Amino acid sequence: MKKHARVWLQLTNCAFMSYTTNRLDTFSYFIGKTVRFGFFALMIFSIFRFTDNISGYGKYEALLFFLTFNLIDSLSQALFRGVYVFKPDVQRGQLDYLLPKPVNTLFYILSRLTDMLDIIFSLLLIVLTMLVIQRLPITWGGVEMGWYTVLIILGLLIIIGIHILTVAITIRTEESDSIIWLYRRGLYLGSFPPEIFNSTGQFLFTYILPIFVIVAFPVKALLGLLDWQNILAALGLTILWLGGAILFWKSSLKKYSSASS
């Protein structure tokens, strides 16, 4: 654990150096992320000029869905961005050089590129989320906040599973990393309450591609709208996605031929 923390810190340090070298790009990307966030927030505030609820959720509840989506997306972008630069390693056979390193290969692949901008952005989002939570028209306690945190962690574990799945599929096909883009685009569906979708959509994005488990379940737990059966379902889906992805990774690694090295 300590060794991996040291490796991560070193990799993060390298990423930081890269960001400080490309200052114009770094500044523009950060402003770009802020603009994207600001426009979506403006959209939500504008919606509430015409109505007082979205599928029964008030302004601050809708904002909480949006902020939780952003927080989870930013955290996963910040920590697991390495998956986006993995495909060339397989195509050029450079995975050979990663496998013998004295560090968990999967950990190295996922975390070798830390996105400093998303780390900063995540901190801002945590502050904004706390401000919005304080304005919710409900009373919540430590239990609700505890479940909110636990379910966010479960959501991040499912996201790790999706990233591992992407890595494993890339090893098998040597070209496809499109599943990560399917996930990235799909996660946007969680930025609003799931009740806006029809029942088929809700089922599909809860149990097949668990977007609502990742984003909506933590919010619903905080709002006191999630029953224990759904909490158990979240736990089961996390085990299924993460465990299944690790097994698939192990099986895919056996297929790696290093053909082009």
Next chain:
Amino acid sequence: MILLLYFLWVTLAKQTGRFAGFTPEEIATYVLLVNILRAFVFGNQTRLMASDINKGTFSVNLVKPFSSVSYYYFHELAERVIGTLAAIAETLVLTYLLKINWVIPNGYTVWIYFTLATILAQLIYFSFSTLLNYLAFWSREAMGPRFLFEWILEFASGAYFPLTILMGGVFFSILYKLPFIYMIYHPIMIFLQKGPGSDMPVVVYGGIIWLVILIILNRIMFNFGIKRYTSEGI
């Protein structure tokens, strides 16, 4: 994204019968048309020119017997045609699965103005995009500004929501004066024949004026930029 936008806006329109002046059918048509126009107007290959300038491979186009701008335009157009056909197919599938009723305009005049506004939208976007790509003459860091530009453009053009929902606010009055609005919002408003932007000749003339301004800016920037071009990396 199309699924999110469709369900969000249609849910809101059904909740109140009419949302920000749009009926459920109108807002559904808006979302589906955005899906098609995005593919035709925005495309995916727009960073190629900046990348070529940075790598030095831009030189290859300079010695060819046609303008580099037209090369990139037709290169992108080919990709856009494929993307648009895919978007049309996707939209038709969604229309069938979700049983969506489109609002179809009456009269050929609307169709002519809609076509003109869409072609102008694509040319305005390309001119803007080229302007951003020319930044690569001065800096190797042209991708960050492009990322920023693309997000501003996506929202300010109305690709996520009908800008009418901002009406009455300070943002709407600012956005209404910018050229981004000609890329998605105005063509769709012409199609739907409603709201600000449905005055068809005014929209087309406005678009032409912006296009001329952008072409002039492009010429100026290219003439300055090419003097700094070093073909580094060749």
